[in-house]
Amino acid sequence: MEAYFTENLVSSIAEQSGFEILDRHVLPSRGARFLPVPSDLHDSIRDFVNQNYPGGLFCHQAKAIEASLEGDDICLSTSTASGKSLVFMAVTVDLILRSDTSKVLAFYPARALIQDQIEKWRAILKPFDINFGYIDGGVAMEKRLSILDTCRVVLMTPDVAHAWLMSNLGTHEIRNFLKSIRILILDEAHIYEGVFGTNMAYFLRRLQAVSKLERIITSTATLDNPSEFVYQITGRQPRSFGPEVDCSGSPQRSILLAREVTGKSFESMVGLLRRLARFNKGKFLAFGDTRRMVEQVVMALKRSPNEEDDQEEKNGHIGISEELNTKEGSVNNLKVPRVLPYRAGYETIDRNEIQKALAKGNLVGVISTSALELGIDIGEIDLIILLNQPPSMKAFWQRVGRGGRKRSGVCLFIDNRGTIADKPAGLRKYVDSPIEPSWLYLDNRYIQYTNALCAALEFREHGKDQYDTAPFNSLPSKFNKFLENEINPTEIIPHDLYPLKQRAQAGPHREFPIRTGMEKSFQVRDKFGSPLGTLTFSQSLREAYPGAVYYYMGRPYRVNRFKYRQGEIYVYREKYWTTRPKAWTMVFPNFEGGMLKLFRSDEGFVAESEMQVSERVTGFIEQRGSTKENHEYGPSSTFSQRELNRFFETTGVCWWFPVAYVNSEVMASRILEAFCFKFGVQRRDLGIGTFHSNTSPIGLEKCKGICIFDATHGSLRLTERLAENFAEVLEEAISFAQSQRDSLAIYELEELSRFVRDLRSEGIEDIQKIELDDEENWTKVIAPGEKGIYDSAKGPMEVLVLDHRYTPQGLMYELKHPKGRRKFDITTPLSKNVPLLERIVPKTGVKWLVAANTGRPGPGETRMVLVNLMTGESKPL
Template identity: 25%
Template sequence: MAIKKAHAQTPLDTLRSDLEGEDRFCRERAHYRYVPPRPATYGDLDLDPRIAEVLAARGMERVYAHQAEGVAAARRGEHVVAMTPTASGKSLIYNLPVLEAALADPEARALYVFPLKGLEQDQVGGLDALMEALDLHPEPGPRERTPVRGAEVYDGDTPGHRRTKIRQRLPTALFTNPDMLHLGLLPHHDKWAKLFANLRYVVVDEIHTYRGVFGSHAAQVFRRLRRVARHYGSEPQFIACSATIANPGELAESLLGVSCTAVTDSGAPSGGKHFYFVNPQASPYTTATDLFLRCLETGLKSIAFTRARRATELVYQWAAERGGALAERISPYRAGFLPGERRAIEQRLFSGELDGVISTSALELGVDIGELDACVLVGYPGSVASTWQRAGRVGRRGEDAVIFLVAGNDALDQYFMRHPETFFERSHEAVVVDPANPRLLGQHLPCAAAELPLGADDPVYIGDDPDGFRGALADLEAGGDLRREGAAWYSALPGPQRAVGIRSIGPAFRILDEAGKPLGDLDGDRVLREAFPGAVYLHRGRNHRILELNLEGRYAVARPEKVHYYTRALSDEDTEVREVRRRRRGNRLIPHWGDLRITRRVTGYERRRTNDGKRIGTHNLDLPPTTFDTEGLWLPVTGAAQSAVREAGGDLPGALHAAEHAIIKMLPLFALCDATDVGGVSYPLFPPLGGPAIFVYDGYEGGIGFSRRGFETLGDWLTATLHALRACPCQAGCPSCVQDPQCGNANEPLDKGGAVALLAHWLGSAPPDRSRGVS
């Protein structure tokens, strides 16, 4: 009789067995699903023997089907966008055409554009190694100690002497980001004439990150790039790559302004994924820390993703305190770390020196950090696409991996805990940019005119919106930003690029210690809320207290201190309706959408205990206000709606405030945005309207379409909000429905029952029965 060989238990088997044998985990497990593995499918691709030999030496003897399809489209001269999962080998789709062009023509050049600096650094080494193996490095100059390589990074971290050398001895492939393209290369294109004259390919990776205001700005930068290249006689091909989204072709065409062939069927293999939804009875951060440590203790290399810098530092701090010997083998990772710190952490993780990392979304993108086995998501990432992108960071060896989605108290987290099948059945969100946005167009046309004169029939701009383009030229001329000479427009001011921030944030602030040593960076939009005098600032697991905030010098001074509390800013704001652009007529609700002016002021801050969140003190601040113009919608509250709230026993100010919070929490179901991308305010009396009103607005200068999307889907949006409030089992309101941890008024006042009554009145639904709670 044959003896069946026992299957050896893996560390993942051990972890799952231990967890599923624990009563607490079984109580907190809201859902489990196994996503089965997928085998590889291969394609045929004739390669130059030299390239084939170099790839084979690196273990790439066959190409996946999507790689073959993408390279074939590029060889036909088509613009290409490839959308396949994380770690599916998309980089070969753009590297192969670049290598083939370089072998055929030593003068051919390529420009690689990545949204973040870390991605440039990660990719440049791999391409340069291929170029060196193919003998594509430029000949070094006499006595050159650090010669220019075949692939070089040119960004804000590149030293000045190195920038000069790169311009003088141009590499085959130049790696940069949209910011340097906007501020460095395009305004000084005459210094890059050889690059633009010989530009064959423009690689744009991670295009799913180009959303909202950043994506719309970047769309303008890429149009300016096409103008400059055309001026020097080149028409480069674009090769773009994306994680899984609903509309890769549409996004690439909006972003780049060219028609693209979409490659969407992945041939790469993937391991199976054990997906657990966990709804903790205690703190989600405590539960996530426990799971992260359990994974590490079982021998699984792990990554934990949080939704905020502070959460990253807290989870790391707790894991290090409780991890014993593991503390030396884990690290935090987030934006705000200095470039050298980020590179060192990436290298330690890739080499195996680290077993685990706790990160914000900064490691969601394609930095190669080696092979990982477990992923802990500390809260729902905000979109289905981002959740799968983060989950795709594990299981790269074709083996099974485990993902824990640990729910926070936020409304969307709890929505999916109660309806997990909705997550797995829901399609990935679409990413939308607006290259014809008149405000952004008005900012970038002076930049384009400073680079090259503009004509009324400019082929790069005329295809988006001819009337809008010509109207913008006329408005800018009338406003003095452009001057006309004959049939051409020129910029009225030198260097207009410096006044345009393409990420729509204020200038970066440097966080310094008392000796002046840099600790990190914080963008200008966040500094008044997170680095005010007295604020607790976390860096690498250590608490620091902000001693000074210098707004003119753009820096804050921090001192390490052992404190057992955190701080939260308090603020107020004023709203001005500048123009009504759309309204709807209804019996119960007459919503409006249009232009708003928002003035915010941080008035003070709270100190809250770390262990239980209890408020232990409030302090006043005297900081300058910030004002910006944006788009938003507002919902006037009629007398009948006010009566409905009062008849239900509700407090009107609390009902408005609670409804405002709940509505904002549910917007990401209908617009690909984060709750922090939008703002809101409620008024028991808004004098210009003669009554109460709720406002929801885009949190960016000029607006970018989030509130417009909400206005277009208002009925479904309000219905989902009402369902979420009624489904939440709390009586008085909680973080899962109406409380907001970022509320500038410390969540006072709030009336959940009144909010339900208000929404029910607007939707013509049955009012709440107070005798049975608020449902």
């Protein structure tokens, strides 16, 4: 009989590893209920389904198929392993058997999902001789058009559809394919939230504008309001089939709540996973919330306690197959258990090998980020381990649902925050908590504008008479204004959007990826050119900055070249050391004109406002055993001559009170943790920074406090509810501190709570604008000698404004880098005998002129003056 993890076995191993089992909750088994296959289904596919499912379909499957055959959009949000795929596959075959020209397009949010679903599609399409294919980033350009032309069903990632399909609408094969699409399938649609989801909402409407879609079938995890979610994403109202009609069967699952009791949480976690891997009683899947955590846990598993690994790279990157076949990967070797990490950003070949190895039993476990919340088939998993509390209830159910599909399963839930077990019926109440809504922010003007740039190009390529703008009616009106102005320009482009317009000259579809919005992406490569994952710029600042030890599949690599323009990062194999960046975050709120909400008292304030954020990495600290080494970037650095800097516009919540410790980053971290827990916002989507402003909402001349901001360029307004519910979030933070018995945190949080109790809401008044006489030609400019932000084609950069001047080309700023490199020139001497070194002299006053509408002040920091453009006269603002 096959061995697998049982509840008693998991409890015993957990206790041996330093954990105490605090509570237990059982999700009872559920019997299945069936209905006959709908009679309206085409005879051939109905016979096929009856042959493969002689007992009939789950009730929700049969009813969903009937609804789709009636011409309705449908949304399936039943539990994992409830047969959602069979619904849209059966409807697909029905359509194609009834029409010689109709085609179906299926979107999967990850390349790994496409590879996972290919065999399922083949099994149902092959008996009917229906050609199908897939197009993702790994499919060669020369093959793509043939796939569109010859296949009736095409699986695709939205990334490729946005970057390639929609940017080539004039191509004959693409035009014909779009005319033939009748059904669009959105599988694992719950992934579409945040920046990705907001871009997806615009993209799907752009797709509808150039195609002949009749039906959309959405498959998603359990959501709070699936119909509303689908409407936000697609602009269409579906018929919903959710948990209330779920008729699939499910075995019993046990959830064990545990707490670490030795005070060495990381060591206990590694010991737990090591024991589980050695026991060889089944397969487990462990979830962690950060990429760094996942990589470091696997790194620790690969090493014996107190061991220093000095293996250097000799032959480049070692693939998964070689990893599993090495002596280290042997099941009989107790030093390194067969456990690998899994996260977003891995190369396709590595992801596929991990999935196959786990499904075939060549691995005993995988430690993953949220990347394996998706419905990828990894075989039967007996044990799910939640290494920390998931960021949302939606994530919790997705993770729990990955185990115990065919037989009873166990979930070991580590209460790392101590916020569940200490409450009466804590685990039961947690399990019964409502699922949070999926966050989209369709009013983000940066996302609106980049999509308008794409839509304008699509409008021109597709043709005015065939382009259908009706799908845009469900979007904010600002998008339509942006689009109209791109098609028929009548208004000046706002200065903060102008750099996006410049970047779009290279092609907006490729310049603005659907997944990362406006953020630059980087490809990591080893010294042989082998790819080792992809990162966004913000991820690079945390994981792969110059000199960093970057971990890929549990292996360390040193970053030795950071090529920003090319979007490439080069690494070589390194020892098992760790680094952390010397990162500085400065926030510049716009309290004059950018205030969104204000709560104030005579002693302080809490304010939501627009702001600029500067994230800098000035070096790093390296840990080698117990030794720490400090490294600063600069002229003497072997890794980088200058610091890395990321500027972006966003919104956030600032607060200031007259006691220093309530304005600290430690306090902000406590508030942030409680806010994310209470409102289901993911920690990675928010940031913390100290703010500086020359003005204050309560009348102080200068103000310095703390801020929690939305880490997305342009903002998704994720912190909007923090300002409105600051007192409630504080209470949650106090509860966290009490459960962790942190007396200092309790004292400081209660002191902040005392200040917050006196706050009152205040209406936001428009900032009084100085009325100028147009005839006198007065205008507001950045004062000479002040720092500002220059919106270059490569992104915002900090500059020093030397002066301004009025030219035939308009108002210009004369700029200089405040921290620019010294530049040199070679003089021409009168005598030929002057040595070359003496002819090299520094160039002074390296500067350049830019249009004034590309320069802007730092909110609350940059001094402005009034200038008369005719007389040159200036006066204070």
